[in-house]
Amino acid sequence: MNLDVKAFEMKRFFPVFCWVFVTILSTSGRERAPLSSVLPVFETYVENARIAENIPGVVVVIVKDGKIAYLKGFGVKVAGKNEPVDGHTPFALASVTKNFTNTLTARLVDQGKLKWTDLVSTYLPDFKLSDSKVSQELTIEDLLSHRSGLPGFSGDSLIELGWSASEIMPAMQKFPMEGDFRETYNYQNILVGLVGPILEKATGKPLAQLYQEELFQPLGLKETRFGQRAAPSFWQKLLNLFQKEDFQPTFHDTFEGKTRNLPKGNPALFTFPASSGIISTGHDMGKWLIFQLTKAGVDGKPLVSEANLKVMRTPHVDKARPGRRQFPENRIKEVQYGLGWFIHDYAGASVLSHMGGMAGTRAVLYILPEENIGIAVLSNLGGMRVSLFPEAICDKFLDLLLKVTDEQDWAKSFRESTKSYYEKYEKQRRLDMLQNLAPSKDLDSYTGTYENDLYGKVDISRSGDSLILSYKDRPQVTLSHWNGNTFHFNGSDLSSGFVGTDQGEIIFSAGRGKSDRMMINLFREGKDELFHRVN
Numbered sequence: 179m180n181l182d183v184k185a186f187e188m189k190r191f192f193p194v195f196c197w198v199f200v201t202i203l204s205t206s207g208r209e210r211a212p213l214s215s216v217l218p219v220f221e222t223y224v225e226n227a228r229i230a231e232n233i234p235g236v237v238v239v240i241v242k243d244g245k246i247a248y249l250k251g252f253g254v255k256v257a258g259k260n261e262p263v264d265g266h267t268p269f270a271l272a273s274v275t276k277n278f279t280n281t282l283t284a285r286l287v288d289q290g291k292l293k294w295t296d297l298v299s300t301y302l303p304d305f306k307l308s309d310s311k312v313s314q315e316l317t318i319e320d321l322l323s324h325r326s327g328l329p330g331f332s333g334d335s336l337i338e339l340g341w342s343a344s345e346i347m348p349a350m351q352k353f354p355m356e357g358d359f360r361e362t363y364n365y366q367n368i369l370v371g372l373v374g375p376i377l378e379k380a381t382g383k384p385l386a387q388l389y390q391e392e393l394f395q396p397l398g399l400k401e402t403r404f405g406q407r408a409a410p411s412f413w414q415k416l417l418n419l420f421q422k423e424d425f426q427p428t429f430h431d432t433f434e435g436k437t438r439n440l441p442k443g444n445p446a447l448f449t450f451p452a453s454s455g456i457i458s459t460g461h462d463m464g465k466w467l468i469f470q471l472t473k474a475g476v477d478g479k480p481l482v483s484e485a486n487l488k489v490m491r492t493p494h495v496d497k498a499r500p501g502r503r504q505f506p507e508n509r510i511k512e513v514q515y516g517l518g519w520f521i522h523d524y525a526g527a528s529v530l531s532h533m534g535g536m537a538g539t540r541a542v543l544y545i546l547p548e549e550n551i552g553i554a555v556l557s558n559l560g561g562m563r564v565s566l567f568p569e570a571i572c573d574k575f576l577d578l579l580l581k582v583t584d585e586q587d588w589a590k591s592f593r594e595s596t597k598s599y600y601e602k603y604e605k606q607r608r609l610d611m612l613q614n615l616a617p618s619k620d621l622d623s624y625t626g627t628y629e630n631d632l633y634g635k636v637d638i639s640r641s642g643d644s645l646i647l648s649y650k651d652r653p654q655v656t657l658s659h660w661n662g663n664t665f666h667f668n669g670s671d672l673s674s675g676f677v678g679t680d681q682g683e684i685i686f687s688a689g690r691g692k693s694d695r696m697m698i699n700l701f702r703e704g705k706d707e708l709f710h711r712v713n
Contacts, residue, residue, distance in 0.1 A: 371450020
């Protein structure tokens with residue numbers, strides 16, 4: 179057994195043993211529906227729900243007993259066009275990439291290239307957080323298990339605003355810590371993304387080459403690629419020569435209640451590609467599910483050791499309770515996080531899962547090891563603030579498979595809760611707007627340059643009867659007056675990292691004369707959310 183695996187404290191495994199034991203007792207003798215009886219009902223549900231939610235395209239793959247039992251595309255690649263989705267249509271996996279990255283790391287640990295307990299500072303000496311002790315003690319395992327103590331999704335607003343990785347890394351030390359190091363679960367995207375350059379330094383190979391050599395090629399994932407086609411490395415350019423020219427995913431979001439195509443995609447997926455940068459198809463995700471369920475290898479040798487698979491599937495932090503809709507309480511009692519896996523129950527069955535979503539895309543992966551069954555759902559509309567359609571489809575499948583009598587229309591429930599939220603939000607905003615139909619001050623009182631310690635400078639200028647927001651080299655956006663000292667803009671007009679439902683609001687300080695402060699709701703992180711006028 180690898181020494182790193184031995185180093186894991188036995189106390190981590192005891193609660194897992196208890197949880198598994200209780201789960202086995204609760205699931206023993208439970209009747210399962212034959213897959214053949216589930217699929218016709220399930221397929222009808224997927225298509226009806228897709229149409230009701232205006233999802234352009236989705237692919238579903240189900241594996242059972244080491245084989246692809248079901249693979250079908252629904253809808254189209256691009257809204258308004260007739261090219262259908264099938265099992266070979268590419269989709270962006272977003273954070274489902276983390277499942278691949280953790281597996282790649284486990285494989286390199288098996289090879290002795292690095293250790294789970296290696297310090298991040300060994301590979302990235304310039305990377306620092308606001309807590310120097312955490313910076314010194316942070317390990318690869320900590321990055322992958324979301325237990326750094328940072329607030330959840332730290333730095334994601336910078337990704338959404340189109341910052342580069344080289345700009346974001348030094349800014350991370352400006353984020354306050356929120357939880358106890360190694361005791362508090364808070365989901366991260368950037369920290370998992372840092373594992374990418376760590377693996378490159380540990381092996382001396384480009385990351386795209388590592389995914390190809392260690393995962394994609396051994397498992398025959400010929401329709402899976404890592405990173406953008408235009409990646410600068412020679413290896414990636416060489417790989418692109420063997421890819422289909424049209425092997426590009428499509429992206430959609432919702433704007434003003436309607437589905438719209440995002441022809442430029444979402445470059446933010448590739449800011450930290452080890453966290454969100456894999457593109458794949460239903461066909462290849464079927465192979466990935468089979469590997470995860472059967473622990474398959476090559477030429478009789480496992481791709482990842484049994485010991486390190488166990489490490490990945492062992493809870494690394496006590497409580498991981500993300501969104502209630504993603505983990506509905508009437509089905510799921512306990513949620514933990516391992517390395518690249520959420521570990522939870524579902525109506526008494528043991529489940530490992532991961533989901534991913536950014537502007538334009540959403541994907542979900544579930545496996546039930548005791549049932550030897552798995553499902554992946556990939557959608558070309560997202561992210562979480564737009565739709566949880568893949569989660570709804572997976573939940574419906576499990577309900578049918580597990581013969582849950584408490585019948586739920588998950589797609590309708592998720593859709594209506596999202597719609598209700600935005601309707602209440604818009605109603606309140608409209609009421610606010612009616613309170614003060616004209617700006618509280620002359621427009622020139624708002625113009626000027628404002629600065630924030632984290633985000634830098636924002637310029638507010640005037641053009642006729644409108645204010646204009648300028649930020650870095652992003653497109654200039656026109657501000658619409660909303661209420662008093664509050665102005666409005668569409669977040670997606672500023673950056674492709676935002677979705678159509680991300681509404682920007684700027685609130686300027688009141689008082690006579692020029693405003694000396696302002697706040698932008700989409701610039702929501704850091705120690706001080708205020709922008710101060712630069713004299």
